[in-house]
Amino acid sequence: MHRFFVEPSKMGSAYVALSSKQAYHIRNVLRLKPGDKIIVLDNKGFDYEVALTELSKDKAVGKVLQKRAVTGEPRIQITLYQSLLAREKFEHVLQKCTEIGVVRFVPVITQRSVVHDIRAVTSRKLSRWRRIIQEAAEQSHRGRIPQLRNAMHFETIATELEKYDLAFIFSPQGQPLRDVFSKSDPVTISIGLLIGPEGGFTEAEVKAAYGLGAKAVTLGPRILRTETAAVVTSAIILYELYKTVPTK
Numbered sequence: 001m002h003r004f005f006v007e008p009s010k011m012g013s014a015y016v017a018l019s020s021k022q023a024y025h026i027r028n029v030l031r032l033k034p035g036d037k038i039i040v041l042d043n044k045g046f047d048y049e050v051a052l053t054e055l056s057k058d059k060a061v062g063k064v065l066q067k068r069a070v071t072g073e074p075r076i077q078i079t080l081y082q083s084l085l086a087r088e089k090f091e092h093v094l095q096k097c098t099e100i101g102v103v104r105f106v107p108v109i110t111q112r113s114v115v116h117d118i119r120a121v122t123s124r125k126l127s128r129w130r131r132i133i134q135e136a137a138e139q140s141h142r143g144r145i146p147q148l149r150n151a152m153h154f155e156t157i158a159t160e161l162e163k164y165d166l167a168f169i170f171s172p173q174g175q176p177l178r179d180v181f182s183k184s185d186p187v188t189i190s191i192g193l194l195i196g197p198e199g200g201f202t203e204a205e206v207k208a209a210y211g212l213g214a215k216a217v218t219l220g221p222r223i224l225r226t227e228t229a230a231v232v233t234s235a236i237i238l239y240e241l242y243k244t245v246p247t248k
Contacts, residue, residue, distance in 0.1 A: 001049070002030060003039040003138045005145055016040050016050055016062050023060035026052070038062065043144055045070055070143025074101035076241045077190045079164070081106045081157050082230055083197040084115040089227045091132055093195075096231045098136035098146050101238050105133070107151040112199040121151035158208050160192065167192040167214035168237075170229050171206050174216030177233070181240045188241055195230045 004026075010017045018026070018040070026032045034055050040048045040062065047070050050062035080102045082093055094105060109118055130148050137145045161167040165188045168180070194201070194209060201209075206216055219232060 001037055001039045002026075002032075003041060003047070003141065005041045005043055005134055005138060008042055008044065011040075011042050011048075012064075014064055015053070016048065016064060018060040018062070020058035023055065023058055026060050027055050027057065037065070040064075041070065041138075041143060045073070045143055047143065070141075072141040073143045074103070074238055074242070075189065076101070076238050077104075078102045078234055078237060079104040079106065079190070079192050080230060080234060081108045081192065081194045083108050083110045083195060083201075083226065084113045084121070084151065085197065085226060086114055089225075091129065093227050093230045094129055094132050094148075095136045097234050098133050098142065099140040100231065100235050101142075102146055102234050103144070104147045104149065105129075106149045106157060108154055108157055108194070109151060110154045110197055110205060111202050112197045114197065118151050118153065126150070154205055155208075157194075158205075158212055161209060161212045161214050164190045164192040166190075167194070167209070167212075168217045168233070169194040169201060169206055169209040169214045170196060170218070170233060171201060171216040172218055172223065173206075174218040177217045177219055177236060178240075180215055180217055191237055191241075193230075193233060193237065195226055195233070198226055 004018060004022050006016060006018055032052060034052050037049060037051050040050045047068055048064050049066040051065055052060065052062045054061040080097055082105060084090060084107050107121055109116060126148060133148055134145050194214065210216055224232065
């Protein structure tokens with residue numbers, strides 16, 4: 001069944017109202033009709049099996065048939081600090097890392113970023129990125145929409161690293177990621193992951209992150225594109241730590 005996130009205010013105990021854009025998509029793109037079923041998610045950890053009861057050009061209402069706890073959210077909470085990239089590459093990172101299981105994205109301006117003016121990250125861009133994240137979350141059966149924070153300078157985000165159970169900064173000179181996992185605490189839950197621009201982080205940036213507790217890591221001798229590094233590293237972290245973190 002097709003899946004849609006809705007605002008909590010649109011959720012009732014018996015009925016749910018979808019947005020006008022969702023109604024258009026349901027009616028004109030998916031060609032669904034009253035009586036057809038969809039899955040609605042409240043972004044709080046529950047999904048609802050819903051039977052459509054009203055469907056018009058800009059209105060869709062459904063009756064709640066069943067409420068369930070979602071199972072598509074990772075126990076490992078990765079916040080991805082991704083250096084700003086060219087539009088297509090940055091959007092690729094948002095989409096694929098949402099599918100993998102990243103829970104939070106922070107666009108970062110570094111010394112070698114393609115964007116150096118934080119004002120270039122407009123509200124329009126953020127809205128587009130949030131839409132990409134939401135669509136990827138629906139497609140991949142996530143139970144919550146990953147958060148997208150406002151763009152930040154590297155100097156600002158570096159001060160946040162101490163709050164994570166583990167923080168990684170991707171660097172070709174770092175230690176192999178597998179070595180870090182062999183020594184990690186099995187109760188690790190929160191991860192701060194820093195991925196640099198095309199030219200990588202500068203030596204000064206790596207040292208700054210290291211001084212605040214981040215571990216410089218690498219995946220091996222091959223040089224990865226930054227969008228590849230973001231996806232692959234996130235997937236490896238989730239795979240490795242998933243085996244060690246106990247289910248609550």
